[in-house]
Amino acid sequence: MAAKTLTIDGKQISADQGATILDAATDAGITIPTLCHLDGVYDVGACRLCLVEVAGINKLLPACTTRVHEGMVIKTDSERLRKYRRMTLELLFAERNHVCAVCVANGHCELQSLAYSLGMDHVRYDYRFPKWGVDNTHTLFGMDHNRCILCMRCVRVCWHIEGAGTKNVSGRGSGSQIISDLNQPWGTSDTCTRCGKCVMACPTGALFAKGATVSEMERDRTRLEFIVTAREKKQWIA
Amino acid sequence: MIIDDLTEITEKELASRKKFTIRCCVAAGCVSSNSVGVKEALERAVRDAGLEDQVEVRGVGCMKLCCQGPLVQVDERNESPGATVEIRSVDTGPLYQKVTPEDASALIGTLQGGSSNLSQADPKHPFFAEQLPIVLANSGVIDPDRIESYIAAEGYQALHDVLRELTPKDVLDSVLQSGLRGRGGAGYPTGLKWGTVAKTPGTQKYVICNADEGDPGAFMDRSVLESDPHSVLEGMAIAGYAVGASQGFIYVRAEYPLAITRLQTAIKQAKQLGLLGSGIFESPFNFNIDLRIGAGAFVCGEETALMASVEGKRGTPRPRPPFPAESGLYGCPTLINNVETFANIAPIIRKGAEWFSGIGTEKSKGTKVFALAGKITNTGLIEVPMGTPLRKIVELMGGGAPDGGQIKAVQTGGPSGGCIPADALDTPVDYESLTQLGSIMGSGGMIVMDETTRMVDVARFFMEFCMDESCGKCIPCRAGTVQMHEILTRILNRKATRRDLEKLEELCDMVRHTSLCGLGQTAPNPVISTLRYFRNEYSELLVEDAYGPRRNGNGQCAQPTADSTL
Numbered sequence: 001m002a003a004k005t006l007t008i009d010g011k012q013i014s015a016d017q018g019a020t021i022l023d024a025a026t027d028a029g030i031t032i033p034t035l036c037h038l039d040g041v042y043d044v045g046a047c048r049l050c051l052v053e054v055a056g057i058n059k060l061l062p063a064c065t066t067r068v069h070e071g072m073v074i075k076t077d078s079e080r081l082r083k084y085r086r087m088t089l090e091l092l093f094a095e096r097n098h099v100c101a102v103c104v105a106n107g108h109c110e111l112q113s114l115a116y117s118l119g120m121d122h123v124r125y126d127y128r129f130p131k132w133g134v135d136n137t138h139t140l141f142g143m144d145h146n147r148c149i150l151c152m153r154c155v156r157v158c159w160h161i162e163g164a165g166t167k168n169v170s171g172r173g174s175g176s177q178i179i180s181d182l183n184q185p186w187g188t189s190d191t192c193t194r195c196g197k198c199v200m201a202c203p204t205g206a207l208f209a210k211g212a213t214v215s216e217m218e219r220d221r222t223r224l225e226f227i228v229t230a231r232e233k234k235q236w237i238a
Numbered sequence: 239m240i241i242d243d244l245t246e247i248t249e250k251e252l253a254s255r256k257k258f259t260i261r262c263c264v265a266a267g268c269v270s271s272n273s274v275g276v277k278e279a280l281e282r283a284v285r286d287a288g289l290e291d292q293v294e295v296r297g298v299g300c301m302k303l304c305c306q307g308p309l310v311q312v313d314e315r316n317e318s319p320g321a322t323v324e325i326r327s328v329d330t331g332p333l334y335q336k337v338t339p340e341d342a343s344a345l346i347g348t349l350q351g352g353s354s355n356l357s358q359a360d361p362k363h364p365f366f367a368e369q370l371p372i373v374l375a376n377s378g379v380i381d382p383d384r385i386e387s388y389i390a391a392e393g394y395q396a397l398h399d400v401l402r403e404l405t406p407k408d409v410l411d412s413v414l415q416s417g418l419r420g421r422g423g424a425g426y427p428t429g430l431k432w433g434t435v436a437k438t439p440g441t442q443k444y445v446i447c448n449a450d451e452g453d454p455g456a457f458m459d460r461s462v463l464e465s466d467p468h469s470v471l472e473g474m475a476i477a478g479y480a481v482g483a484s485q486g487f488i489y490v491r492a493e494y495p496l497a498i499t500r501l502q503t504a505i506k507q508a509k510q511l512g513l514l515g516s517g518i519f520e521s522p523f524n525f526n527i528d529l530r531i532g533a534g535a536f537v538c539g540e541e542t543a544l545m546a547s548v549e550g551k552r553g554t555p556r557p558r559p560p561f562p563a564e565s566g567l568y569g570c571p572t573l574i575n576n577v578e579t580f581a582n583i584a585p586i587i588r589k590g591a592e593w594f595s596g597i598g599t600e601k602s603k604g605t606k607v608f609a610l611a612g613k614i615t616n617t618g619l620i621e622v623p624m625g626t627p628l629r630k631i632v633e634l635m636g637g638g639a640p641d642g643g644q645i646k647a648v649q650t651g652g653p654s655g656g657c658i659p660a661d662a663l664d665t666p667v668d669y670e671s672l673t674q675l676g677s678i679m680g681s682g683g684m685i686v687m688d689e690t691t692r693m694v695d696v697a698r699f700f701m702e703f704c705m706d707e708s709c710g711k712c713i714p715c716r717a718g719t720v721q722m723h724e725i726l727t728r729i730l731n732r733k734a735t736r737r738d739l740e741k742l743e744e745l746c747d748m749v750r751h752t753s754l755c756g757l758g759q760t761a762p763n764p765v766i767s768t769l770r771y772f773r774n775e776y777s778e779l780l781v782e783d784a785y786g787p788r789r790n791g792n793g794q795c796a797q798p799t800a801d802s803t804l
C-alpha cells in the first residue's frame with residue numbers, strides 16, 4: 001500500500017493510501033471532535049462535527065469519510081470551525097431533553113464532554129422540550145428517546161457487527177426515531193439477540209443497561225473491539 | 239426493427255391522417271378540469287355529425303396554457319407536398335380554452351363552417367409565439383399513448399443513427415459539444431458527466447432518470463413524461479449506449495399516477511417494437527428500462543438518496559465523493575440525469591451539436607422549460623431559449639400580475655432558490671446570472687409575487703418545507719431548520735428582536751456550510767435572498783429588546799446599541 005504525505009495543522013505526516021483524514025489525524029495524535037464516528041463500523045458523515053478545512057477546496061469536508069490525497073493541507077481547528085462545532089452542539093442540546101443532572105450517562109457522555117471541550121457553555125436557541133418516551137420493555141436494556149442524538153451508531157452496530165438488524169430509523173427530519181423491528185416495543189422484538197452492542201455503542205444516555213442509576217452508565221467498548229479485530233485482523237484478542 | 243420499419247410506420251401514420259385533427263389535452267392539468275369528458279363528448283359529436291372519416295379526435299400532451307384548460311386545438315391537414323413529418327401547427331388552428339363537454343357539438347359545427355362563440359386563446363400571443371420548443375416540441379401534438387405517433391415525429395431516428403452509425407465516443411463528443419447542462423438544478427455539464435461514467439471501468443453500469451420533481455409548484459418533468467414519454471426513453475437508451483450501460487431506471491414519484499401509466503405504456507410499446515430490449519436495431523446493443531416508484535419525499539430527488547431508495551433502503555443522502563459516476567447504484571458506475579436533460583438528447587443527435595449550441599448564451603445552451611405560477615395572468619408551461627430576460631417571461635409572455643397589480647419579485651429554484659426583486663427583471667435567465675443574484679436556475683419552478691406578498695412569509699414557507707422534508711440524518715439541517723423556522727415565526731409574530739435576526743443569519747451561514755447534502759446546504763437560500771433585497775420587511779417586524787443591550791465581561795456593550803445595518 002502506497003503512503004501519502006500530507007500536512008495537518010502544520011504538521012507533516014504520512015498516511016496509508018485509502019486512510020481517511022480522521023485516521024491520519026488520530027495516528028498523528030491530532031484530535032478531531034466526532035460524534036457519529038465509531039471505531040470498527042463504517043462511517044456515515046452525519047454529525048458534521050469532524051468537518052475540516054482543506055486548502056484549495058472551498059467546501060468543508062468531513063474528516064471521517066474523506067480519504068487522504070498526496071499533498072493535502074488540512075486545518076482541523078479554526079475560529080470558524082470551532083464556532084460551527086459549538087453551534088452544532090447547541091442545536092443538539094436544544095433539540096431533545098438532555099438533562100445531564102438526572103442522566104445515567106452523566107460524566108460518561110460523549111455529548112457532554114464535547115460540550116466541555118469545545119467550550120459550549122450555554123445554549124442560545126429555544127429548547128424544544130419535545131415529548132419523547134422511554135422504552136423499558138426489554139429485560140436487560142432501556143431506550144430513552146429524550147437523550148438520543150440520532151447518530152445511528154446503534155443501528156450500524158446492530159446490523160453490521162451483530163448482524164441482528166433489530167434497530168432501525170423511522171420518520172424523517174426532527175421526527176426521526178430509533179425503532180426496534182417494525183416499530184414495536186423493544187421487549188417484544190424477535191430479532192434482538194440481547195448482545196448489548198447498541199448500548200455499548202451509544203454516545204449518550206439514550207441506550208442504557210437496566211439497573212444503572214444517575215452517572216453509573218459506563219460503556220465497555222471492548223465488546224465491539226473483539227469482533228472488529230477478529231474480522232479485520234483475524235486476531236482473537238482476549 | 240430496422241430503419242425501413244420506422245419509415246413504414248411513419249408513412250402509415252401520416253397517410254392515416256384525416257382532414258382535421260382535433261387535439262384535446264389529456265395531461266394532468268386539463269384532466270383535472272375534465273378534459274377526458276371533453277374528449278369523449280368530442281368523439282360523440284364527431285360520430286353524431288357523421289364525420290368519422292374526416293375528423294380524428296386525439297388525446298395529446300400539455301398545450302402549455304394550463305390555467306385556461308381544458309384546451310382543444312383544431313388542426314387542418316397540411317396538404318403541401320414537403321410535409322413529411324407530423325404537422326406542428328401550434329400557431330395555426332384555433333385554440334379553444336375552458337372547453338366543456340357541452341361545447342363539443344358547437345366545436346365540431348365550426349368544422350362544417352358553423353360559427354360559435356366558444357372562448358378562444360390567441361395562438362399568436364407572445365405566450366406561445368416567444369416559445370422555442372425543443373423539449374416540448376411534441377407536447378400537445380402527438381398522442382403520448384401511441385408510439386406510432388412519436389415515430390411519425392422523427393421519433394427513434396436518433397437512436398437508430400447512434401446505434402448504426404456512431405461510436406459511443408461520437409455520441410459523447412456530440413453531447414459535450416452541444417454544451418448541454420443538467421436541467422435538474424445544479425447545471426453540471428452533461429457531456430462531462432457521461433464521459434466520466436463511460437471512462438469508469440465496470441461490467442455493470444446503470445442509467446437513472448430522475449423524475450422525482452419535488453419542488454413545490456414545479457410540473458415541468460411531469461408534463462414531459464405525460465406528453466412525450468418516448469423522448470425520455472430514447473434519450474436514456476442513447477445515454478446507455480454512450481456510457482456502456484444496459485439497464486435503466488426511471489425514478490418517478492407516486493403522486494404522478496398519469497405519468498406512471500404513460501411511462502408503463504411507452505415502455506411496453508417500445509419493447510414490442512424492439513426499440514428496447516436486446517439487439518436494438520439489429521445492433522449488439524441491449525437496453526432495458528424499469529420504473530421505480532418513489533413515495534414522494536423531496537430528499538429522494540437528491541441523487542445519492544434516490545439510489546438508496548432504488549436499492550430499497552431508507553432514502554437518505556450519503557457524502558460524496560464517491561460520486562455516482564464512480565460508485566452509484568449497487569456500487570456500480572451510474573449515470574443520473576433529469577427528465578428534461580434526457581429529453582434534449584434525441585434532438586441534439588438529430589439536428590447536431592452546433593444547432594443546439596447556437597441557441598442560448600455563451601455558457602448556458604439550449605432552452606429551459608419553466609412552470610410559470612403565482613400572481614401572474616398566464617400560468618402554464620413555457621420553454622424559452624437560455625438568456626431570455628426575466629422581464630420578457632413574466633411581463634410579455636406571462637402577461638404580468640393579474641388585475642393590473644405590480645410584480646414585486648420572482649422566485650426561482652423552489653426551496654433551494656431565492657427571490658429576484660422587480661428591479662432586476664432585466665437579468666437574462668441563465669445559470670450564472672441567476673446565481674449571481676443569489677438565486678438558482680433550479681429545475682424550473684418560477685413563482686411570481688406581487689406587492690401583497692410578504693417576503694418573510696415566503697421565507698418561512700420555504701423553511702417550513704425544508705424542515706418537514708429534511709431526512710434527519712445530519713444535525714445542521716435537521717435541527718437547524720427547526721430553529722430557523724422558529725425564529726422566522728417569532729419575527730412574523732412581532733416577538734423577535736435584532737438579536738434574533740442575528741442568530742438567524744448566523745444559522746443560515748452555519749447550515750449552508752455544514753449540511754451534508756444539497757437540501758440543507760440550500761435551505762437557507764430563501765432567507766438569505768429575501769434578507770438581501772427586502773431587509774426592511776424583516777426589520778419592520780422586530781421589537782425592542784426588553785432587557786436592553788447585552789454586556790460582555792468588561793462592562794462594555796457586546797454589540798452597538800444603535801443599529802446601522804438595519
Ligand SMILES: Cc1cc2nc3c(=O)[nH]c(=O)nc-3n(C[C@H](O)[C@H](O)[C@H](O)COP(=O)(O)O)c2cc1C
Binds near residue numbers: 420421537
Ligand atoms: C434536495 C434535493 C432534491 C433534488 N430533487 C431533484 C429532482 O426532483 N429532480 C432532479 O432532476 N434533480 C433533483 N436534484 C438534483 C439531483 O441530485 C441531481 O443533481 C440531478 O438529478 C442530476 O441530473 P442533471 O445533471 O441532469 O441535472 C435534487 C437535489 C437535491 C439536493
Ligand code: SF4
Binds near residue numbers: 147155178198206207
Ligand atoms: S440511541 Fe444512542 S446510538 Fe442510537 S442513534 Fe440515539 S444516540 Fe445514537
Ligand code: SF4
Binds near residue numbers: 555711758
Ligand atoms: S442536509 Fe438535510 S436532507 Fe441532507 S442529509 Fe442532512 S438532514 Fe438529510
Ligand code: FES
Binds near residue numbers: 045046049051064
Ligand atoms: S464523525 Fe464525521 S460526520 Fe460525524
